Amino acid sequence: MFNLLKKKLSNFVDKLSKKAKAPKQEKLEQVEQAPKQISKQVAQVQEPRASAERKYKKEIIPVEKPLLEKREIKPELKAPSKIKAVFRKEITLKESDIADMLFELELSLLEADVNESTAKHFCEEIKKRLLADKIPAKDIESFVKKRIKEILRELMQTEQMDLISMIKSSEKPFKILFLGPNGAGKTTTIAKLTVLLREQGLSSIWAASDTFRAASIEQLEEHAKRLNVRLVKHNYGADPAAVAFDAISAAKNSNIDVVMIDTAGRQETNRNLIEELKKIARVADPDLKIFVGEAFAGKNLVEQAKQFDDAIGIDAFIITKLDTDAKGGTMLSLLHELKKPVVFIGTGQAYKDLQPFNIDEILERII
Ligand SMILES: Nc1nc2c(ncn2[C@@H]2O[C@H](COP(=O)(O)OP(=O)(O)O)[C@@H](O)[C@H]2O)c(=O)[nH]1
C-alpha cells in the first residue's frame, strides 16, 4: 500500500517537473544534442562496415573518471639515501632508489596509451635528470612528483597556437583543411569549431570534400542546416579538390572569414587517399592543416599522423573523445613525436564540447 502510494507520488512529481521545464531550455537542449542525433541518422544510412565500427565505438561508455586507478609514483629510499636524508638538507637519489618508481611510471604511461618508444624515452630522461637533482631531504616525494610533471611538460612542449588571433590577423578567407582517420570526429569538429568561431564574430563556409564515404555529405548538410552555415557540395565520387576550390571562390565572393574543408579518411591509410589529400592541399593551399584523431586510438594514430605529416604536412592537432575512458596518453606520444600543437580537444558530442588544450589536465589523469 505504502509502496503504491510512493510510486504514484513519484510519477506525479515526474510529470510536474516535465511540465515545468522551460520551452527555451528544451530548445537549447535540442540544439546541443544535434550532433549526436545527426550522427545517429547518418549511421543508419552508412555502409554496414562503417556502421558496425560506429556501433563498436558507441559502446565505449563515457565515464567520469579513468577506469584504471593511478599507480603510486614515489621513490623508495634505500638505506644509504635514507641515512643521508636524516643528516642533510639536500640529498641526491641513487638509481636503486628510483628503479621501482620508474617501472611504475612506465606502466602508467603505457596504460594511458602512450606508445612504447615514447614511454621509454620519457623514463630515461626523467631518470637522468632526477639523478642529477639536489632534492630537499624533507620533501622528497612531493619534489619528485612535481619534477616528473615538469620534465614531461618540457619534453612535450610545442609552440603555442592561438587559432582565433591567427585567423583574425590573416588575409581572408582563412582556409583550414581537416585530415584524419575515418570516424575520428572531423565532421563533428568542423561544426563545433564553426560555433566557437561564430562567437568570436567569424563566419565560416564548408566544403563537403568527403565525396567518398556514404552519407558524409548529408551529415554535413544536416549540421549546416541547423547552424545556418553555407555548404558547398558536389556529388559522391566527385573530385574533392574541385569542391574545396568552389568553396574558396564562394568565400571570396561573399567575404566569408573561414573556409573549412572536410575530407574523407580511411581506417588504414592508403595510396589513393594520400594522393587525393595531396591534390586537395595543392589546389586549396590551406593556411592550416589540422589532423583530427581520437584520444584512444593509441599507437596506430601516431603512425598514421606521421604518414600524413610526411605526405601532406600537419600544422596542428585536435584530439577528440576525451570524455570517454581514454586517459589521453596518445596525445603525449603525438606531442613528443610530431612536435605540433594541440589546438583544441573534443569532450563530447554536443556543439559546445570543444575546449582549449591543457597539458596539466592530461598529466593529472595519468600520474
Ligand atoms: N564522445 C564523443 N564523441 C565524439 C566526439 N567527437 C566526435 N564524436 C563522435 O564520433 C563519431 C564520428 O564523428 P564524425 O565527425 O562523423 O567523424 P569523421 O568520420 O572523422 O568525420 C560521431 O558519432 C560523433 O558524434 C567527442 O569529442 N566525444
Ligand SMILES: [Mg+2]
Ligand atoms: Mg566525416
